Structures are given as structure tokens and as C-alpha cells.
Amino acid sequence: MQAPAEPTAADRKRWARYLVEERSEGAVYRRLAARRDGEEREILTALADAERRHEQHWLDLLGGEPARLPSAGIRSRMLAWMAGRFGLIFVLALAQSAEARSPYDAEQYATPAMRADEKVHHEVVRGLAARGRRRLSGSFRAAVFGANDGLVSNLALVLGIGATGVSSSFVLFSGIAGLLAGALSMGAGEFVSVRSQRELLAATExxxxxxxxxxxxxxxxxxxxxxxxxxxxxxxxxxxxxxxxxxxxxxxxxxxxxxxxxxVGTDHEIVGSDWTAALSSFLLFASGAIVPVLPWIFGLSGTTAIVTALILVGVALLSTGAMVGILSGGPPLRRALRQLAIGFGAAAITYGLGLVFGVGAV
Incomplete structure (x- = not known):
């Protein structure tokens, strides 16, 4: 499309915003590159250099550095802040979503090369994020599964027990017993699973x-x-x-x-220590299972304790669901709400059973 001879004030304002965003994205890639080495560092540095070329394009159109520049968007500022503090995979997952929404497809002042660059950048970032996801997939799956299992199962337990009308001390005891039973079961199961896998691989090695x-x-x-x-x-x-x-x-x-x-030809999954896996599973389950019990630990009872437990577990479920969404490249809100619905659905069933079989005289 032919660019107009005289850009308008709105055009210049938009260019300035593009300039700021390109600088912010380049800074993110440079910060990430500084924390990596080898091929990943080279790739991230090349992305930063490409953003610098885009930045120069808007500077040329503006006729130099403007006296005043707008602030970068919330997403760009968040990425820049996170780049020096969080893991590569988490930042790249967010950057992948950002690169997928390039404004240059509808921007008449962007060059065809810039539009192509943005599409390539999205694929490059997705490839880097995929590397991280593959490295993270096993431990991340175990962490999410362990913590969520503790959250949901112990929430269902304490709500079901609480709905029967028993004393607060009995609910507390049940919650602690559920925490220990579940955590020990998870730890033992993980120990047997990893030990069996190691023995199986040793037999076929x-x-x-x-x-x-x-x-x-x-x-x-x-x-x-x-x-x-x-x-x-x-x-x-x-x-x-x-x-x-x-x-x-x-x-x-x-x-x-x-x-x-x-x-030659061996492509076995690297298996960690059985004791480490068992301890990790125990702690992950316990970290989730302790949350629903906190209201009773701090002396709350009745409806107040139940509502507080629901709020605490709800926040935890939303957080883990949103994190899953971010790291998987999906919509965080949808993943968070799905996690919340599953957890509260299980708790609602046991609470209903507790009401049906209530023993208020106990």
C-alpha cells in the first residue's frame, strides 16, 4: 500500500508507540540472552538485533529521537521486569503470545520485511519455548499434579467432614490425617514408580x-x-x-x-533418584493439602472456616491454572477457570454427601 506523502499527528504517535515497544522487546531478549549460553544465547541475541532494526525504521520515520515518548504497554513492561527475575520458559511463553499479535500486518508504514520478521520471530520464540517446555514437562506435570491433588482432595475431605456437623477439632484432625495419608501415598507411589522404571530400563539397557x-x-x-x-x-x-x-x-x-x-540407538528417558522423586511428591502434595486446613489450624470453625477454605483454595487453583495456561501458550483465564471448576466441583459433591449423611449430634 502506498504511504501518504504527509504523515499525520496520529501516525507519528503510533510510530512512537511502535518505537517504544520494539525497544522494550529488544531489551527483553538481551536480558534473556545474558542469562543463557551457547546456541540459545545466539538466537536470543539475533532476535534483539532484529528488534533494533525495527526500532531504527521508526526512528528514521520520526526524524530522530522524539522529545517525549509514550510508556510501553503493560505486557511489555511486565516482560521486561520478569526477564531478569524468572525462568526463561516462563518469559518466553508470554513473549510467544506477544509475538503472535503483531500490529504490522495492518500497518501501512511497516515494510514487508518487518511483517515477515514478526512472523518469523513468533516461530523462533515458539521453538525456544518448546525446548523449555520439553525440559520442564516432566517436573512441571508432577508439580501441578501433586499440588492440585492435595488442594482438591483435602478440600473435598474437610468440606465433606465439616458438612456432617462434627466438631472443628474433628475436622482439623481429619484434614491433617488426609494430608499425611495422601502425601505418604504419593511419595510411596512415586518411589515405587521410579524404582520400577529404573529397574526396567536397567534390564533393557x-x-x-x-x-x-x-x-x-x-x-x-x-x-x-x-x-x-x-x-x-x-x-x-x-x-x-x-x-x-x-x-x-x-x-x-x-x-x-x-x-x-x-x-547406540538408546533413547531412554533419564530417570531421577527414586528417593528424590518420593520426597518431592510428598512435599508437593502436602503443600497443596495444607491450604484447605489452614482455617481450622488458626481456630476458625463452621461456615466461616468453610468459606475461608474455599477462598484460599480458589486462589490457589486459579493461580496454578493460570500458570499452566501461560506456560502452555493457552489462554490463562480459561485454564484458571477450568482448574477452579474441577476443584470446586469435587468439593461440592463431597459437601453434598456430608449434608445428606450429616450427624449433627456427633
């Missing part, structure tokens, strides 16, 4: 027996190649590696390859 026997082979190396093909290599690559192993072994060099046969 490849070894270097074939390497050790390579020097004694009196057959063609094609048979050794079958070992590598069975572990995932294609035929040509397996044959080449088998020939290297046999040749090196016959010359007295047992380890000419980059690693033992057992290192």
Missing part, C-alpha cells in the same frame, strides 16, 4: 559385550552390523560402524568408536 567380542570374530562384519540395526541404525550406517569396530579390535584398539555398542 544395551551393553558392550559385542564390542568386547569383536576381536575374536572370524566371520564377516555384517553379522555385527545386525546388532546395530536391531538397536535402530539404518543398514549402511550399521555396516560402516561394524567394520570400524572389527578393524579396530583386530588392531588391538578396543574403543575406536565414540562409545560402546550399548550407547
Amino acid at each position: 544395551a551393553n558392550d559385550h559385542a564390542d568386547a567380542a569383536a576381536a575374536d570374530l572370524d566371520i564377516d562384519e555384517n553379522e555385527l552390523a545386525l546388532v546395530y540395526r536391531a538397536r535402530g541404525m539404518d543398514q549402511d550406517e550399521a555396516l560402516k560402524r561394524a567394520r570400524r569396530i572389527v578393524s579396530a579390535a583386530r588392531e588391538g584398539v578396543r574403543r575406536a568408536a565414540t562409545g560402546p555398542v550399548g550407547a
Whole structure:
């Protein structure tokens, strides 16, 4: 689209806003790059350089640095603040959403290269965020599951018990018992799960027996190649590696390859310590399960304690749901409300059962 000969005051105001936003985004990428190394640092630095080129475009249109500039938007200021304080994945997840909403598609003064840049930036940021999500997925899933399980299950327990009309001390005892029972169950289950997985992987892990026997082979190396093909290599690559192993072994060099046969074609998930996993699950569940019990711990009772527990758990569910939404690139509000509905739905069912089977005389 042909740009008008004389820009209006509204045009210049819009350019100034673009200038500020580009500077803010560039600063975010530079701060993130300063905290990384290797390839991720190079990519983030390149993004910052691209934002600087966009910044220069608006400076040229404005005829230099304006005397006054508008403030950056709330999202940009929040990203800039978070870039130096929070993890890369959290900031990139928010930056991904920001890059997805480029204003340049409808901006006649933006160049085609700038519009293309913004689309590329979105894909680059999404790729970096995806790396972080993959690294985070296991531990994040466990954290959300453990804390939410504690929140929902113990809220349902104390509301169900409280609705029967028993004393506050009995509700408190039930909540603490539910916390310990659930946390111990989670910890024990995680211990058994991780220990079993480690034992399973140990039983299927490849070894270097074939390497050790390579020097004694009196057959063609094609048979050794079958070992590598069975572990995932294609035929040509397996044959080449088998020939290297046999040749090196016959010359007295047992380890000419980059690693033992057992290192080929294995793509097992790295499994952590069973005790660490058990303790983490215990603490995560307990951190969620303690929240619904807090009103009774601090001496509240009856309806006041129930309402307070609902508020505390509601805030916690909304927070975890919003965080899931941010990190997954989805709408935080929708994820938060979904989490809240699930938690309160379970609590409502047990509370209703408590009313039905109430034992107010107890």
C-alpha cells in the first residue's frame, strides 16, 4: 500500500508507540540472552538485533529521537521486569503470545520485511519455548499434579467432614490425617514408580559385550552390523560402524568408536533418584493439602472456616491454572477457570454427601 506523502499527528504517535515497544522487546531478549549460553544465547541475541532494526525504521520515520515518548504497554513492561527475575520458559511463553499479535500486518508504514520478521520471530520464540517446555514437562506435570491433588482432595475431605456437623477439632484432625495419608501415598507411589522404571530400563539397557567380542570374530562384519540395526541404525550406517569396530579390535584398539555398542540407538528417558522423586511428591502434595486446613489450624470453625477454605483454595487453583495456561501458550483465564471448576466441583459433591449423611449430634 502506498504511504501518504504527509504523515499525520496520529501516525507519528503510533510510530512512537511502535518505537517504544520494539525497544522494550529488544531489551527483553538481551536480558534473556545474558542469562543463557551457547546456541540459545545466539538466537536470543539475533532476535534483539532484529528488534533494533525495527526500532531504527521508526526512528528514521520520526526524524530522530522524539522529545517525549509514550510508556510501553503493560505486557511489555511486565516482560521486561520478569526477564531478569524468572525462568526463561516462563518469559518466553508470554513473549510467544506477544509475538503472535503483531500490529504490522495492518500497518501501512511497516515494510514487508518487518511483517515477515514478526512472523518469523513468533516461530523462533515458539521453538525456544518448546525446548523449555520439553525440559520442564516432566517436573512441571508432577508439580501441578501433586499440588492440585492435595488442594482438591483435602478440600473435598474437610468440606465433606465439616458438612456432617462434627466438631472443628474433628475436622482439623481429619484434614491433617488426609494430608499425611495422601502425601505418604504419593511419595510411596512415586518411589515405587521410579524404582520400577529404573529397574526396567536397567534390564533393557544395551551393553558392550559385542564390542568386547569383536576381536575374536572370524566371520564377516555384517553379522555385527545386525546388532546395530536391531538397536535402530539404518543398514549402511550399521555396516560402516561394524567394520570400524572389527578393524579396530583386530588392531588391538578396543574403543575406536565414540562409545560402546550399548550407547547406540538408546533413547531412554533419564530417570531421577527414586528417593528424590518420593520426597518431592510428598512435599508437593502436602503443600497443596495444607491450604484447605489452614482455617481450622488458626481456630476458625463452621461456615466461616468453610468459606475461608474455599477462598484460599480458589486462589490457589486459579493461580496454578493460570500458570499452566501461560506456560502452555493457552489462554490463562480459561485454564484458571477450568482448574477452579474441577476443584470446586469435587468439593461440592463431597459437601453434598456430608449434608445428606450429616450427624449433627456427633
